[in-house]
Amino acid sequence: xxxxxxxxxxxxxxxxxxxxxxxxxxxxxxxxxxxxxxxxxxxxxxxxxxxxxxxxxxxxxxxxxxxxxxxxxxxxxxxxxxxxxxxxxxxxxxxxxxxxxxxxxxxxxxxxxxxxxxxxxxxxxxxxxxxxxxxxxxxxxxxxxxxxxxxxxxxxxxxxxxxxxxxxxxxxxxxxxxxxxxx
Numbered sequence: 001x002x003x004x005x006x007x008x009x010x011x012x013x014x015x016x017x018x019x020x021x022x023x024x025x026x027x028x029x030x031x032x033x034x035x036x037x038x039x040x041x042x043x044x045x046x047x048x049x050x051x052x053x054x055x056x057x058x059x060x061x062x063x064x065x066x067x068x069x070x071x072x073x074x075x076x077x078x079x080x081x082x083x084x085x086x087x088x089x090x091x092x093x094x095x096x097x098x099x100x101x102x103x104x105x106x107x108x109x110x111x112x113x114x115x116x117x118x119x120x121x122x123x124x125x126x127x128x129x130x131x132x133x134x135x136x137x138x139x140x141x142x143x144x145x146x147x148x149x150x151x152x153x154x155x156x157x158x159x160x161x162x163x164x165x166x167x168x169x170x171x172x173x174x175x176x177x178x179x180x181x182x183x
Contacts, residue, residue, distance in 0.1 A: 012100060032058065034139035038151040038175035040067060044174050048173035052130075052151045053180075054139055062163060063117060063145075065130040069174070070122035076154030076168025077130065079115030079137070080170035084150045085174035093150040093174055096165055099143045106160035113146050115179040117164075140180075151175050 004012035036057040042048045050067030065077070071179040087093075096104065097115030105112035114136050122128040138144035158166035 016107050019183070023135040023152075032079070035180040036139055036147050036177050038174040038177045040151060040153065042069065042173050043090050043171050046172040048153055050128075050133035050153075050173070052175065053100075054137065054177065056139050056148060057133065060133045060135040061139060062166045063130060063132055063137070065120060065128070065151075067120060067122070067128045068126055070128055070153070071122050071155075072122050072126065072174070073105045074119040074121045074157035074168055075159035075172070076152075076156065077117045077120040077167075078113075078152050078154070078158070078168075079146045079177070080150045080152045080174075081115070083150050083176040083178075085150055085176055088153055090150075090171035091153055092093065093171070096144065097149050104161070104163050104166055106158075108130065109160075112136065114138075115149070116158075116160075118160065120153065134151065147179050148175050149177050151177060 036054040036140040038052040040050045047069035049069055052065040055062045079097040081097045084092040096113040098113040102111045102113055105116055107118040109118055119129050120128040137146050139147055152171050153167035155172050156169035158168040160166055
């Protein structure tokens with residue numbers, strides 16, 4: 001014979017059920033978006049510096065840049081093929097990143113180098129900002145990934161058409177693109 005009263009068994013069952021129902025189920029965390037950063041440093045004789053951040057979003061990569069020390073006006077702004085800014089003129093960064101063998105063009109063109117990010121425009125104080133969504137750049141481990149490459153800022157505006165690099169002049173800043181720590 002059971003030594004516990006029926007009401008005690010029912011109450012215990014109710015309390016256990018109630019406590020279980022109120023225990024939150026841990027939410028599955030979605031993985032943090034891929035993110036990469038390039039810290040820009042001036043080439044010889046220049047004072048340009050800044051940060052370029054690449055963040056994976058649902059339909060591309062958000063590119064944000066904050067750069068100072070530029071002359072007022074537009075400056076070519078590209079991803080170059082090598083993550084090497086060791087040369088005093090940043091020639092070690094190589095040419096524009098172009099794994100798909102396309103012609104040079106603007107960032108919105110259907111056919112373009114993956115590294116063609118257009119221009120950054122500096123105000124009268126030499127500060128420039130960029131914030132746009134790029135549909136060709138990748139941060140994943142694929143042929144369009146910019147991780148391990150470099151960002152180069154040029155002395156002149158990119159005309160977005162002259163081959164092979166937009167006639168944007170000397171390189172005034174360079175920074176290697178490195179994967180950022182996940183949040």
